[in-house]
Amino acid sequence: MSGSSRDVVQAGSVSGGVHFHEHGGREQGRPAPRQLLRDTRGFVDRADELEQLNAVLPGRDGEPLVVSICVIAGTAGAGKTTLALHWAHRIKERFPDGQLYINLRGYDPQEPVTAQVALRRFLSALGIPSDAMPNDVEDAAALYRSVVADRRVLIVLDNASTVGQVRPLLPGGDRCLTIVTSRNRLSGLAIRDGAQRLTLGTLPEAEAVALLRVVTAGFRPEESEEKLVELSRLCARLPLALRIAAGGTSQPPGWGKAASHPHMRLDELIADLRDESALWDALSSGDEEEAEAVRTVFAWSYRALPAEASRVFRLLGLHPGPDFGAEAISALVGTPVRRTRHLLDVLVGAHLVEQTGPDRYEFHDLLRVYAADLVREEESGATHREALRRLLDWCLHTADAAQAWVEPEEDRVPLEQHADGVRPLSFADYDRAVEWAERERATVLSAVRAAEAAGWDGHAWRLTLVWRYGQPPSAPAAEWLPVGTIGLRAVRRTGDRAGEARLLDGLxxxxxxxxxxxxxxDHHGRAREIWRELGDRRGEAVSLNALGLLELRGRRLAAAEGLFDQAMEAFTERADVAWQAVVLANRARARHEAGLLDEAADDAGGALAIHHDRGDSASVGDALSILSAVHVDRGEPEEGLGSARQALDIALELRDHTLEGFWLLALGDAQRALGDLGAAQESYQRSAALHRRLGDRGREARAWHGAGTVYARLGRHEEAAAFHRQAAVVHRELGDAWSEAVALDGLAASLDAERPDEARRLRRDVLRLVAAFDDPRAVALRSRVASEL
Structure with missing residues (x-):
């Protein structure tokens, strides 16, 4: 890497993906991650277990670890997370490069956290910018291992369910320590990865009693040993149950029963638990004694809640997402937000819900299951539907408000009036809308699935379509695809043909x-057929434009221009100026690809003027990127650089990674034309990283080709050949003959000096691949390559 770039490019002999790694992994001056949750106050003993864990540590700091992976396994509620965090806090000073933590949610009713999501969070904490994160899980894992390879980092993987969920998150060396907690034994980590496993049972009687004394210290008089032993037995000597029963000291007093009722006789508390235990014994088979003891404590603590708070707790069992905000729960339960926050605070104080940030909450997985059971047992089906309807209305109408900022030019989806008591959010500006979408993306995606499962097809397809345009601009395209399929199924059941056509075009x-x-x-073709059946000329034109973009992507330029002309005719008939400008820009790109520079400049300039007058910044940037390419091809690199920089500034302002990645290609081309090779290389690098994260392999390969051209200009032909070769392989896999030919042409030029015979063979391949193209640019390429044989 030349110039001032911070990054190192892996090149040379490449057999797999090409990766860009930021030098040093973390930005200069960025603090090391400190992600550990707080240590539990009143941690009691577990002395034997801590001694076993300490055995993996070397005698002195800096020496290799005896074991680099520790698995803490055990039954639910045994205190695995508490032990892991307590030990992590005791030893964290041995890992000066930071601590990483993630709850993998392996036992939640909803889907667990995937390795890809976990890797993104870790890489971000380690200083890797989002535009440099690969989309492929193997590539992301490779980058993660590279970043932590020479560091001493402590990693806590909490609530893992399978080895497959954990293995991509393991560092490769012996300087990092990974602590995994799980209800499963995860034997594969011990067999293949050499992990040390510690199985955590219930607390010994003495430690259980000691925990009860610590938790209630300062709130009630000293109790007899006999009574505390009985209470610990009723809690199955499980830390989670013991803390809930006794009330915690990690929150202000006033919530847990033993701590908040200091004058209540312990005999009464024990009698209450016995009553609950007898109830559950009557309803259960008698198996899984520990699980029933935990449930008994849950039931007792739940029944101690005020009626309004207990209703909130059980209705939380209907929330489909992994965590939740106060506004969403306000809609779910039908109470004002301020009152909802107060009730959530009551649940936090009772240790039934955990607050994870400002206005953000989550369950312990056992408590989520318990709440879901309660809402089925204690609420009617009508109440279920009303609560879920309120939550779905809140998601739908708030997402619609976000779309008004994120994609204001897209048609809005007709919505029904939301239910009484629902207060959708509105947004003051673009950034606030995007921040909400990023914060609630997991909830919205889960809500679509919940709507289909509950038979709310209207909500399912409308929320899917609204989210298509209201989702964060940084969201990978593949993320929407599963819910898009759900929405399509739902809209077909409702018979809304226009909605079906819009979802088909989105897919x-x-x-x-x-x-x-x-x-x-297939999807655009079916959408066009529906629009024609409906007699909707505008809808058909939207599909025609989309089909034109598909032809343009495949470089069938005459077909693309023909479809754009058909769409333009329909939009002109309707005097739809905004869409005329969109199609004009798309036709400009097709003409530029063909080498018709004057015609492309006229179209792009016309589109730019319309978009500028309408204030559509994203479309302004698109037109500028086309004009940049035209300027470069005309030998006007300074003008090209100016246009590309303006376009990229717009993409960054919109936080839109799709636009940023694409327009970086134009910026790199302009910088290369000016001879600023270091800057060009960095632009191609950023583009490749973004497109990999977004799953766009074709444009990623175009960025590799750009990197190859820079290395060729630097006289580093072996590295140039590696990039060109990899780009050609991807284009061949995608069936893109033109882009493959362009990459092979660059590869041939890189091999001329060292391997002239292979270069001649490659040029013959180029001629074969471009034989089907007859546009001016193709004719010029064919003529030049033929002259070089």
């Missing part, structure tokens, strides 16, 4: 971005 766009042309063509 077609996503498939095109994921380099799936056959699926994209």
């Amino acid at each position: 077609g766009i996503v498939h095109r971005r994921l380099d799936r042309p056959a699926e994209s063509l």
Whole structure:
């Protein structure tokens, strides 16, 4: 890497993906991650277990670890997380490069956290910018291992359910320590990865009693040993149950029963638990004694809540997401937000809900299951539907408000009036809308699935379609695809043909971005048929434009221009100026690809003027990126650089990674044309990283080709050849003959000096691949390559 770039490029002989790694992994001056949750106050003993864990540590700091992976396994509620965090806090000074923590949610009713999501969070904490994170899990894991390879980092993987969930998150060396907690034994980590496993049982009687004394210290008089032993037995000597029963000291007093009722006789508390235990004994088979003891404590603590708080707790069992905000719960339970926050505080104080941030909450997985059971047992089906309807209305109408900022030019989805008591959010500006979408993306995606499961097809398809345009601009295209399929099923059940056509077009766009042309063509083709059946000329024109983009992606330029012309005719008939400008820019790109520079400049300039007058910044940036390419091809690199920089500034302001990645290609081309090779290389690098995260392999390969051209200009032909070769392989896999030919042409030039015979063979391949193209740019390429043979 030349110039002032901070990054190192892996090149040379490449057999797999090409990766860009930030030098040093963390930005200069960025603090090391300190992600550990707080240590539990009143931690009691576990002395034997701590001694076993300490055995993996070397005698002196800096020496290799005896074992680099520790698995703490045990039954639910045994205190695995508490032990892991307590030990992590005791030893964290031995890991000066930071501590990483993630709850993998392996036992939640909803889907667990995937390795890809966990890797993104860890890489971000380690200083890797989002535009440099690979989309492929293996590539992300490789980058993660590279970043931590020479560091001493402590990693806590909490609530893992499978080895497959853990293994991509393991560092490769012996300087980092990984602590895994799980209800499963995860034997594969011991067999293959050499992990030390510690099985955590219930607390010994003496430690259980000691925990009860610590938790209630200062709130009630000293109790007899006999009574505390009985209480610990009723709690199965499980820390989670003991803390809930006794009331915690980690929150202000006033919530847990033993701590908040200091004058209540312990005999009464024990009698209450016996009553609950007898109830559950009557309802159970008598198996899984520990699980029933925990449930008994849950039931007792739940029944001690005020009626309004207990209702909130059980209705939380209907929330489909992994965590939740106060506004969403306000809609779910039908109470004002301020009152909802107070009731959530009551649940936090009772240790039934955990607060994870400002206005953000989550369950322990056992408590989530318990709440879900309660809402089924104690609420009617009508109450379920009303609560879920309120939550779905809140998600739908708030997402609609976000779309008004994120994609204001897209048509809004007709919505029904939301239920009484629902207060959707509104947003003062673009950034606030995007921040909400990023914060609630997991909830919205889960809500679509919940709507389908509950039979709310209208909500399912409308929320899917609204989210298509209201989701964060940084969201990978593939993320929407599963809910898009759910929405399509739902809208077909409702018979809303216009909604079906819009979802088909949305799915077609996503498939095109994921380099799936056959699926994209099928979806857009079916959408066009529906629009024609409905007599909706505008809708048909939207599909025609999308089909034109698909042809442009495959470099069938005459077909693309023909479809754009058909769409333009329909939009002109309707005097739809905004869409005319969109199609004008798309036709400009097709003409530029063909080498018709004057015609492309006229179209792009016309589109730019309309978009500028309308204030559509994203479309302004698109037109500027086309003009940049035209300027570069005309030998006007300074003008090209100016246009590309303006476009990129817009993408950064919009926080739109799709636009940023694409327009970085134009910026890199302009910088290369000016001879600023270090800057060009950095632009291609950023583009490749973004497109990998977004799953756009074709444009990622274009960025590799750009990097190859820079290395060739630097006289580093072996590295140039590596990039060109890898780009050609991807384009061949995608069936993109033109882009493969361009990459092979660059590869041939890189091999001329050292391997002239291979270079001649490659040029013959180039001629074969471009034979089907007859546009001016193709004719010029064919003529030049033929002259070089």
